[in-house]
Amino acid sequence: MKTLLLLLFCILSMHSNAQEESWIEVRPKLGFLIAHRSIMGHVVDEHAVATEFSYYFKGNGERYWHEPYNNPRYGVSGFVGTVGNRDLFGIYYGAYGFMSMPLIHTKRFTFSGRLGAGLSVAPKVYHHETNNLSIATSTHVNALVSMAVESRYEIGPHAVNAIIDMTHFSNGAAKVPNLGLNVPFVSLGYGYRIREAQIEIVPRFSDVNPKYWEFGAVGVVSVKEVYPVGGKKYPCFGVNLMGRRYFRPQVGMEVSLDFMYKSSLQTYAPDVPMTIADQFQMGIFVGYLMPFYRFHIITGMGYYLRDKYGFQEPVYHRVGMRYVFKNGLNINCVLKSHWARADYVEYGIGYTFKR
Template sequence: MVLSLYRFNHPEQKRCIIFISEVARWWAVRFVSKTKHDSTMRKYNLHCLAIIIMLLVPGFGQSNTQGSFFEKTGLSLHRGRVVPHDKAINHLAKGAFLMKHLSLSGQVKGDHEWHTLYNYPELGLNFLYTELGYPEVLGKAFAFFPHIAFDLFSAPDFSMGHNQGIGIAYLTLPFHETTNPENAAIGSAVNIVYNMTLEARWVFTPNWTVYSGLSLTHFSNGRIKTPNKGLNIPAVKLGLGWNFSGNPAFRSAPEKNSYAMRPELITLISGGPSSTYPPGSSVSRRVSVQSTFHYPLNPKTGAGLGYDFFYSERKQSVGQDQTRSIWYNLHGLHIAWQQSFSKLSFIFHKGIYFHDKSNFNESLFYHRVGFRLNPFGGVVFHLALKTHFFQAENLEWGMGYKF
């Protein structure tokens, strides 16, 4: 659907698009064929992950209005291994394995001011496939995600940069209490994937580039279903890229006055489910109201302070196969950091509970990392993961208003 927004005039571009479309179609058919089991949670997973794409993909639409946006394709191999971060998953680290990574990308052209602020970054779409080193327990992973890439250093024939991407992943062997009890890391088939890469690029001809670097890939479901220890996979990357045109990127004059350096107050309501341990326990609900004051430090970033009200449910057993809901009120204060890309912003909050009489979360501090989209006026859509350090509590999705 996103790809249909662009014109693909070069025959090789069309072939790449057809290939990626077939991969996506195969993935969709495979997913749909497995949705009969635990259909309610799968539907929720898919809705949340669709919101991630909704939040991230608008960046492609802000990129180029002259011809096709996509100019490059790349194929990379990542050699990595599962690195346990919790003793409960030590047994899942069995050895190194290869991840296959296909990408399609293009450089922004300067037709929006944030393009020049970030020195013309690259946007792309990615497909990643891998076995996870323990095929009889962890199975395989298929992932699709958009990315943004920034240069740290650039010369005519050599550059260094970092890529950040987040999207949807399907893992073939999640935890099951009878058929796969050893998988203590992943409790659902549909997950969020996060990929970060630090790489060097050597341009050998106008069309061919070699990539080498380090990557980190993370799989997690945001505690929509337990277990959710997650998988962290550091890897060494080697790849080859092909530029369709072989020409330098076209850069037009940027928009003017699109960044008003003024403070803002954002207030929103969000919510989402949270699964508890042991696996198979009832899913409880989380609701939060948050208000954050941001002060711009520069056109890219802002910092601020905020307040959180959390309304959290806990299920209590009252008999065989029966539970009752108990609700807890929690209050917190957070410091905020925001990175802006026109209408899309990345946020990070670090908070402290100042009112938690029941010690509901058994933690003094909480964290929030995610995205906000301001499509028009003061309306804001919100998607974030709330955690207590490395332990996810729930995915938050909601909306609010920016004053």
């Protein structure tokens, strides 16, 4: 979780600029909890009602990636509200960084895709005695992920918008039960521009990522808990040897050879003798990269080249974010999963050799 907070700080610190247009916004939200597993039918009790407060910038061309992404809006939002059952889950509080990328835009109107990630705090979680029906979450601090589409209309310093989003809360299988919460919302918002852009800046094409391969390595640590509830936590380690190539300012590809040690594999067949070497896995991963200068969003799929017992699916997935510092050091926070089932969160630190 500290890695995620550091990444969010990097996002905001690298973009805040006295020359950029800035806005504040408030959005009431109404939604409902999806029972995405049959055993969650009992948790759906009421509508989800929430409010978000946002502070954000609008790109004006200062960064080379502003133009390829149609001068996106990016900032931070605060979330407060219910998630579908106040008795079981209470009122959630959260904060996340987001980016809204215009797909259709005119002088006043924009239609955008929006991505966000951060942290949330849950006052009520699973407890085997006092709250044993709250099987969706078992930790007070969880990741918050938001995906949305947004329609926006501006009139002078005022703006109104309508957003449909899917908000997800989960701890990434660090502790069970962790079925997660999926809450679609609709919202109407009002924004006010508190500072105009001082100048329109020509993109600095010298900063554009060059079209060559760069190589690096990332060390990964994590922890995973498996059923039964209250059981042992199992450490996970890994090393990813990766190559990365940029094709355009907003498009890149990443390929990695992954070496993974997951000690929880021994729980899949406790009667089968298993050595430490048997718990090592190896895979090859191919991902799509969205670079925003030093900040990257990564998503893709991998295939196990070595998985001795094959307790899980032969493919795995990753989605997450990374920040690459000027000296080549990089940190990342990535969710590894098997389709829609979280495996564990990869907290990593690494180095890019050619940059």
